[in-house]
């Protein structure tokens with residue numbers, strides 16, 4: 001689907017239900033079941049595990065050829081019963097797959113029947129999400145699930161002073177940092193979903209089938225009474241916005257921002273929190289910003305004028321592009337397997353000050369990215385592990401960021417957001433470029 | 449009670465407690481998949497449908513067909529007809545290595561898909577598929593294009609076989625297809641069968657080798673994961689064999705086409721490729737011999753059996769020389785590792801053949817296998833091929849057709865019936881047969897088919913193995929429980945593990961797992977009972 005081609009060569013996105021699996025993983029005591037053939041669950045489990053290096057349980061209704069023809073209602077009901085029996089979740093997400101979307105199974109209806117026959121299951125919040133992979137990608141599935149969670153669970157009530165934060169798909173380290181920021185402001189924030197512990201846990205005394213952590217069910221219910229919501233979804237269409245849904249349903253004021261990656265977007269984020277909460281930016285974070293400025297000055301001689309091709313999920317790539325522009329690297333090629341109007345217009349804003357406008361590729365694949373990067377003569381790539389082949393072909397370094405990173409360790413612990421995140425990215429970026437230059441030296445090692 | 453009986457009893461009790469923890473119906477079904485060696489009735493129910501909602505490690509027909517068997521063919525492009533995910537997730541994930549061959553072509557780095565969109569689902573995807581095939585031909589110019597179907601394709605009724613035929617006529621490149629929709633069958637296993645059929649019908653026998661040698665062999669069921677094949681081929685070549693083709697690690701489509709002219713098929717993974725082996729036997733009277741190049745003793749045994757098949761004195765002598773040389777090379781290091789690993793206990797849950805293959809290697813190192821099981825095997829992989837005659841053709845036959853071939857007319861088999869009879873006798877029944885995994889297992893060991901998450905957890909907790917060998921989906925669960933785990937699908941990005949050299953690599957990795965320094969730090973000092981004393 002890239003360029004003039006109808007086929008996709010080396011895709012730059014994963015399928016929609018995978019995003020649902022990630023999002024539900026950030027809800028406390030939850031499980032997810034994919035309604036479809038078991039292959040989809042198996043593939044997604046292995047993929048998510050390869051990045052996070054954590055156990056990832058995803059159930060399946062394991063449809064067979066018979067149910068593929070006559071519908072999967074019976075398999076789905078049995079699947080739900082067995083998962084609840086084995087895992088005792090409080091929340092159970094049910095995401096559809098290409099197969100069950102093609103058959104046209106009505107999951108709401110099937111679950112309705114099941115709850116009638118098995119009243120005990122009503123203890124569990126069962127949340128269906130429609131995630132056909134033949135439209136959209138994993139990032140859509142992630143947002144779909146947040147919207148489904150809110151539309152099912154959020155309740156109204158007298159306005160409190162809580163804050164809702166919808167971060168989108170960031171790393172567990174990012175979520176931990178965002179918590180620190182909100183704590184620093186003295187705000188009581190609910191982060192939905194919160195994968196900070198569930199996808200980056202430690203070794204503990206006793207193994208738990210559903211890992212500890214995640215947004216508590218009660219906290220999700222309370223989102224309707226919050227003072228305001230923030231959502232990092234500037235590159236996402238409004239219909240996929242949980243914050244907007246809360247605004248419509250319960251009049252919770254909503255502000256949609258780009259993910260706070262790089263100094264410009266972090267400024268917008270800290271500014272927004274400070275303004276809405278009526279509290280100054282805590283000293284601790286102001287100091288981080290000072291140090292970041294210092295580091296940017298130090299690094300500039302290595303970065304200035306370098307050209308990068310950057311790719312990944314729309315919201316994440318928007319942030320990375322802005323970060324690159326902040327530090328003097330030209331995001332010459334900006335690419336995503338998704339895209340859309342919001343993505344493009346935000347990028348144009350972010351890059352308005354650049355002399356040569358970037359080439360923006362939406363709904364693209366690595367075949368296309370490779371061509372564009374070669375034509376534009378980039379100095380490095382920034383994005384997931386999946387660009388490693390292009391990097392080798394072009395003989396430029398690849399700075400790994402995003403999902404999936406499966407050929408390096410620590411993708412789940414990478415910090416991107418806030419001033420601290422910008423600092424971490426800056427060091428990584430600069431060192432990647434220095435290492436590349438050192439490797440190319442014809443005369444041995446040198447200070448650079 | 450002798451110790452083996454005690455162990456049998458203990459493991460029976462453990463098994464029964466797992467079964468009792470299930471709802472009655474599920475428990476009854478699972479009880480037929482958990483067996484204790486030595487308890488009498490060791491029939492293992494295998495290849496049964498997975499229970500919805502019970503988390504399994506199994507994949508789908510597409511994974512078995514495209515992912516396992518067809519994917520490694522290096523100079524063909526695998527074009528996946530379906531939505532984006534299935535293709536993405538099978539992109540290089542199996543670590544099949546390949547070097548470009550004569551044609552200089554290697555497409556394993558590519559993941560090409562029709563990336564079906566809503567419109568294709570509603571109005572059909574045949575036109576898009578046709579166009580995608582043209583694009584592949586134009587952009588990549590491979591030696592063949594293989595179209596695999598994913599779940600939605602069968603439902604919307606796209607006729608991929610006729611699109612492939614049309615494309616082949618139009619483009620002048622070999623194009624064929626496999627209807628391996630993921631919902632078919634109960635696991636990836638049915639996909640292996642579909643792939644074998646596709647190769648037999650479209651590729652095998654369509655080309656002739658430039659020349660033949662008296663010792664031409666094909667290596668079947670070896671996918672060159674982590675470079676396994678590249679430890680085997682040099683050994684065989686040193687002895688005097690020529691490897692005509694490999695099914696399908698590092699394979700060229702042309703070599704696969706020329707394979708019928710070999711004299712012997714040696715079979716590594718019985719599960720995935722036995723269909724093709726059987727069809728080669730029927731169609732070309734080309735016999736197969738089950739070998740195992742995992743483990744030092746097993747590699748030596750396999751090489752000796754091959755030599756015995758060829759009844760050639762020179763070959764036998766070379767075989768002994770090479771074995772002696774190799775053993776000499778690895779002996780001292782092997783002794784070192786044996787000293788470090790002897791008595792350690794392992795669980796092996798992997799694949800459809802590896803749980804058997806790796807038992808030998810573990811035993812070479814003095815380790816004890818307390819549990820072994822397969823993810824997607826059939827009864828014959830456990831109990832041996834003699835069960836096949838007694839088994840009714842299960843519902844599988846509706847999913848995938850068994851092609852039965854007659855001896856191809858005009859084809860001159862390499863050996864006469866009489867010669868083959870003599871060779872079979874010399875090999876004492878191992879030609880054209882596989883005795884299965886169970887025969888090899890020790891009394892009291894557990895045999896578990898399609899081990900699920902819940903059972904993994906209970907068994908690891910109760911039996912506390914020193915290493916748990918499985919795949920990525922189990923690895924992190926087990927490690928959270930404080931037991932080291934090695935992946936035997938991807939080799940944890942290590943390997944190769946075959947042959948004499950590979951045994952050392954495996955031994956090193958096992959040692960690494962058992963002696964990880966992290967274990968020393970599990971309990972923080974403030975949680976240890978007595979204070980350290982140096983305060």
Ligand code: SF4
Nearest residue numbers: 037039040534599630
């Ligand atoms: S089960 Fe179907 S949809 Fe899922 S991965 Fe396999 S072929 Fe694709």
Ligand code: SF4
Nearest residue numbers: 015040098133533534
């Ligand atoms: S069938 Fe659809 S949901 Fe399943 S793996 Fe493929 S693209 Fe994803």
